[in-house]
Amino acid sequence: MLSKKKILLVDDSATALLMEKMVLQREAYDLIEARNGEEALDKAKSEHPDLILLDVIMPQLDGFQTCRALRDHAETRNTPVIMVTTRGEPVNIEKGYTSGCTDYVMKPIDSFELLTKIRSYLET
Amino acid sequence: MTHDGNTSYVERIRSDTRDYLEGILEENGRLRRMAASLESEVLRLREEQVEQKRHSLELREELERFKSEKLRLELELGEISAANGRYLDQAQVVERQNNDLAHFFIASDRLAGTSDRERILLSVEEILANFVACEEFVVQVGTDSDDRRILLAIGIDEESAAALLKDSQLLAEALTTGEVVQPPLQRTGLEGRSIPRITAVVPLRIDDRMLGAIVLFRLLPQKTRLEEGDLELLRILGLHGGTALVASGLRPRPSIVREVSA
Numbered sequence: 001m002l003s004k005k006k007i008l009l010v011d012d013s014a015t016a017l018l019m020e021k022m023v024l025q026r027e028a029y030d031l032i033e034a035r036n037g038e039e040a041l042d043k044a045k046s047e048h049p050d051l052i053l054l055d056v057i058m059p060q061l062d063g064f065q066t067c068r069a070l071r072d073h074a075e076t077r078n079t080p081v082i083m084v085t086t087r088g089e090p091v092n093i094e095k096g097y098t099s100g101c102t103d104y105v106m107k108p109i110d111s112f113e114l115l116t117k118i119r120s121y122l123e124t
Numbered sequence: 125m126t127h128d129g130n131t132s133y134v135e136r137i138r139s140d141t142r143d144y145l146e147g148i149l150e151e152n153g154r155l156r157r158m159a160a161s162l163e164s165e166v167l168r169l170r171e172e173q174v175e176q177k178r179h180s181l182e183l184r185e186e187l188e189r190f191k192s193e194k195l196r197l198e199l200e201l202g203e204i205s206a207a208n209g210r211y212l213d214q215a216q217v218v219e220r221q222n223n224d225l226a227h228f229f230i231a232s233d234r235l236a237g238t239s240d241r242e243r244i245l246l247s248v249e250e251i252l253a254n255f256v257a258c259e260e261f262v263v264q265v266g267t268d269s270d271d272r273r274i275l276l277a278i279g280i281d282e283e284s285a286a287a288l289l290k291d292s293q294l295l296a297e298a299l300t301t302g303e304v305v306q307p308p309l310q311r312t313g314l315e316g317r318s319i320p321r322i323t324a325v326v327p328l329r330i331d332d333r334m335l336g337a338i339v340l341f342r343l344l345p346q347k348t349r350l351e352e353g354d355l356e357l358l359r360i361l362g363l364h365g366g367t368a369l370v371a372s373g374l375r376p377r378p379s380i381v382r383e384v385s386a
Contacts, residue, residue: 019226
């Protein structure tokens with residue numbers, strides 16, 4: 001029997017996390033949460049998620065810094081990271097890719113787009 | 125020549141002639157057999173040609189059938205692609221509706237789940253940022269111009285917000301009707317950038333009593349306008365937000381309570 005894919009959800013907003021969980025619970029994923037960048041790094045190393053959904057705007061360690069730290073570690077270097085951005089200007093998108101993210105979605109999250117992207121990264 | 129000599133010559137001639145005739149007859153027979161064989165071969169080849177023509181015709185007919193079938197399948201594939209496209213569009217519409225419903229549920233859940241004012245305001249902030257993509261808004265209580273105070277201002281300072289709301293017709297309309305109100309057109313400044321303007325006014329209410337308003341100013345760049353789902357969410361926000369704020373200890377003073385007009 002195939003094991004479920006594991007997704008780490010990182011956001012300091014309880015509301016945003018709740019929405020992401022509601023969307024992703026429709027699929028057979030194991031979901032784990034982190035409320036900030038530091039917690040995200042710890043859980044990424046301990047839980048070995050198959051994909052990380054990472055908010056950009058977070059206090060202390062923001063999404064860009066967290067993503068760079070994930071890429072610096074051998075265990076998380078190749079884990080797909082989808083950044084959740086509030087602002088969709090090209091400079092922010094470029095910053096996301098420069099920090100090492102795999103893809104991005106903008107808020108408000110379009111569940112169809114999010115699920116399509118997650119499936120494409122987890123099923124290849 | 126003697127009589128015996130003549131006889132043997134004649135016998136030799138007869139023998140030679142007989143041999144010659146036999147040879148000719150044999151050759152004749154051989155040639156007849158060859159001719160018969162050739163005729164059979166010709167007949168066989170003719171039959172084979174007829175068979176090949178028939179086979180060629182069958183192949184042509186089969187080719188035509190394949191071409192028709194290919195055309196039919198291409199048309200069917202086109203119809204299936206078009207249907208796929210329609211289903212995909214429908215799936216996206218349904219997904220969007222599901223999104224909206226999830227927003228409504230979460231908004232109601234977050235606001236009903238606490239009576240702590242800070243948490244209520246945080247929930248309002250998160251709902252507007254994450255679900256409506258609004259980056260500038262205020263939560264104001266009080267319905268009379270001399271009794272208003274801003275509980276929360278995000279992305280805009282209180283003074284600027286207060287100045288914009290001072291004689292706002294939109295605010296007055298929202299507080300009178302109890303409905304979410306939007307201005308009709310987008311204004312832009314001289315340099316083409318949108319100047320802070322009211323995108324929507326959401327009356328904070330409990331039952332039919334107005335408590336104040338949530339005023340949305342600028343939306344995030346990727347959000348060009350409020351959709352139907354957003355307006356419904358804002359209505360829920362105004363209703364549940366008002367109830368939650370009252371539960372948190374916010375007491376509307378009788379003088380600032382404005383009933384919804386009939």
